[in-house]
Amino acid sequence: MNNQEIIDKIKSAFCNLTNFKVRNNALEVITAYSTINSKFVSVFITFTNNKIVVTDSGWIDQNYYDTPLYDESEFIINRVTNSFQTSFNVKSTVDKEGVNFYYKTCETIDQIPSAVFDLANFIVGVVNAFCIQYKDEKEEKERETFRRDANDYLKANYTDKVKLRSALDDFQSIKFNAIINKSSKLYLLTYVTGSTQTYFENDLRKSIVNFEIAVKSKYTDLIKERLTIVNDKSEGYLPDKSAFIFELLREKTTREPVKWTEKERLLELI
Amino acid sequence: MNRTNKDIRDQFDFFRELISVDKIVLSKTIHLEPKKSNAKWLTGQSSVQHETINEEITFAVERSKRDSKYGIKLRCPSLTSEPFFRFDSDGPAHRNDFPEIPLEEQSVTTPHFNSYKEDGKPIAYKNDTLKNEKEAQIISEDVNFGVSLFCMESNTKLSTGDFPNVVDKAPEIEFTAVQNINFDNISFE
Numbered sequence: 375m376n377n378q379e380i381i382d383k384i385k386s387a388f389c390n391l392t393n394f395k396v397r398n399n400a401l402e403v404i405t406a407y408s409t410i411n412s413k414f415v416s417v418f419i420t421f422t423n424n425k426i427v428v429t430d431s432g433w434i435d436q437n438y439y440d441t442p443l444y445d446e447s448e449f450i451i452n453r454v455t456n457s458f459q460t461s462f463n464v465k466s467t468v469d470k471e472g473v474n475f476y477y478k479t480c481e482t483i484d485q486i487p488s489a490v491f492d493l494a495n496f497i498v499g500v501v502n503a504f505c506i507q508y509k510d511e512k513e514e515k516e517r518e519t520f521r522r523d524a525n526d527y528l529k530a531n532y533t534d535k536v537k538l539r540s541a542l543d544d545f546q547s548i549k550f551n552a553i554i555n556k557s558s559k560l561y562l563l564t565y566v567t568g569s570t571q572t573y574f575e576n577d578l579r580k581s582i583v584n585f586e587i588a589v590k591s592k593y594t595d596l597i598k599e600r601l602t603i604v605n606d607k608s609e610g611y612l613p614d615k616s617a618f619i620f621e622l623l624r625e626k627t628t629r630e631p632v633k634w635t636e637k638e639r640l641l642e643l644i
Numbered sequence: 645m646n647r648t649n650k651d652i653r654d655q656f657d658f659f660r661e662l663i664s665v666d667k668i669v670l671s672k673t674i675h676l677e678p679k680k681s682n683a684k685w686l687t688g689q690s691s692v693q694h695e696t697i698n699e700e701i702t703f704a705v706e707r708s709k710r711d712s713k714y715g716i717k718l719r720c721p722s723l724t725s726e727p728f729f730r731f732d733s734d735g736p737a738h739r740n741d742f743p744e745i746p747l748e749e750q751s752v753t754t755p756h757f758n759s760y761k762e763d764g765k766p767i768a769y770k771n772d773t774l775k776n777e778k779e780a781q782i783i784s785e786d787v788n789f790g791v792s793l794f795c796m797e798s799n800t801k802l803s804t805g806d807f808p809n810v811v812d813k814a815p816e817i818e819f820t821a822v823q824n825i826n827f828d829n830i831s832f833e
Contacts, residue, residue, distance in 0.1 A: 386748075387746065387747040387748045388747070390748035391747060391748050391750075391751055393737070393751060393753060395753070399825060399826070399827060400827065404736075404737050404751065404753055406751075408739045408741075411647060412647060412738055412739040412740075412741055412766070413736040413737070413738065413739065414736055414737040414738070414739055414751050415736065416736055416737070420827045422827040422828050422830075422832065423828060423832070425832060427827065427832045429827075429832075431825065432710075432825070433735070433736070436684065436708070436710075438713075438735040438736060439735075439736055440735075465832075465833055467830060467831055467832055467833070469825075469829065469830045470829065471684065471710065473684075473710070475830060475832075477832055479832060479833070
């Protein structure tokens, strides 16, 4: 293997990948940087008002990179954009039609390559951030289905005695999935589910904390049972692996966790 | 990011038939109107009748009011939600990210067509007309030239054998064939 041959090949391929389009108002550099949705990033060099400006020409804002739109990602994308702007020292401005331009300015022609390099890296980062779906759809769907099934089951059996997503009066911020008020006694219920062990254990921890706080309520004497319904059909239900957290939960509940496949047990307890 | 279009991969014969068999655009004129979801774009479309496939197919044109960038798309919603064939007059170069293509040839600048390979991976390409830089420039500046080229490439035409004509329903007074961003009007610190 000839090292020099490889070096030359890589250098020439990288170099030849960079392309240019001469436009009326700017020089477009089609850089060698590509995004995860297979777009090569372009930056535009223009001389305006006695300044050399390197800009994205509003392509990010106008979605010329054709990224998917995930409504719930806005917050995280803003964070990513701000961090990258700071790191690459990229400024932004808005034209009269409201389009956002990201840019860097140069004092001399010698500074242009460095500005192109920075802005191209910035655009890759931001466009890639747009491409990712942060919300775990499978998890959300499974959680929603289980919550609805459990709610329906309780509603069917305890009708107006059950209050869903409810809190004790003195701890309004601590919501239980359900509170059943039967014969002047309260039954607190939490649901535990998750498509992975992590999600499942997060629910377990939440139940532990909620019950811990519940016993500090002034209504503690009225609370007859503290119960957890676990979705033993979910992929995150791994009782052996989560044994330690299950043990902690048992200390905070009044009964063994009720498995969803044995939900009739609830009817005996309440 | 896995950009494989599984719908097209799984029904590739259907996709091939969609493209290769003759199609008739039913409206002689495509009127561009402001796009509801994006005020900076105009859009217009027509139904398409396929010679052998009896599914809903649409031919759509979109044009930016700012810089005359336009796109032409053929859709068949029963196959896939994405357009199955596209033309981009401007915008970023596409990367044909296949190991058998040398890196320096992976970049396909605009204007270009977007289609799919048998494995459902998107692929951009230029036909002979677009490979000619001068012709490519003329096409990228005039949506009606683009429509003609697109129609020839995708075996689509009017019942008369002509190509559909794109017109602005409400032409803007300052509209010219080529619009450019005036960087002097933007305040760069």
